[in-house]
């Protein structure tokens with residue numbers, strides 16, 4: 001469904017050339033949950049920007065369902081690393097934004113948001129402003145907004161990185177339920193090994209910058225997964241494999 005082929009990318013700032021990605025190839029089949037894991041600064045967010053068509057790679061291609069989408073912006077369910085809800089808009093207004101931008105009437109857009117509030121644990125909070133919501137609620141609101149976008153592809157950039165450990169685990173479980181319900185194809189970026197194993201069908205490990213494919217690991221843990229999954233021997237086995245691939249004792 002999504003196919004990134006031999007991607008090279010460089011940032012240029014103040015006459016400096018910064019090679020960020022080198023010959024990166026990543027695929028995700030329809031309905032598959034794929035994660036990309038790698039050290040900080042290895043180019044993970046850049047991969048998502050390229051997948052979303054917001055950035056054109058120096059070379060290589062992005063195919064979506066076999067169609068070349070390299071450097072083409074389109075309506076895609078992309079949630080950037082710092083996804084900000086506008087502080088002066090309510091949760092309802094924030095969540096409805098992409099629908100309104102797509103030309104859908106306010107009435108219809110609000111209806112669609114309201115239908116999803118129960119799924120996202122946000123019933124009763126539609127009229128709240130972001131600073132009246134907890135961190136977890138804000139993230140769920142941002143995800144609701146992303147999922148409302150009529151795109152089969154979800155690109156999520158470390159959506160839980162800013163949350164405390166307990167909220168993070170709850171949100172991971174919740175994301176799995178959502179994914180099982182909506183069955184979108186997900187490309188998920190994280191620098192947490194546990195999070196990647198728990199959520200994914202397949203994981204790509206990338207190296208330090210410039211990010212290159214280091215390894216690819218299929219995660220055969222049965223679904224539906226739960227808190228118990230993370231205490232299984234199989235989980236520990238995957239963790240060992242990924243840790244040694246990342247090759248750094250101090251990697252979080």
Ligand SMILES: Nc1ncnc2c1ncn2[C@@H]1O[C@H](COP(=O)(O)OP(=O)(O)O)[C@@H](O)[C@H]1O
Pocket residue numbers: 011012013018020038039040041042043044045046047209
């Ligand atoms: N717009 C930009 N201009 C110049 N350098 C950038 C830009 N965005 C990111 N970088 C640099 O590119 C490298 C990779 O960034 P990024 O893709 O955000 O990595 P990651 O998400 O893995 O932490 C980092 O060294 C970062 O500082």
Ligand SMILES: [Mg+2]
Pocket residue numbers: 044045046081157
């Ligand atoms: Mg990043």
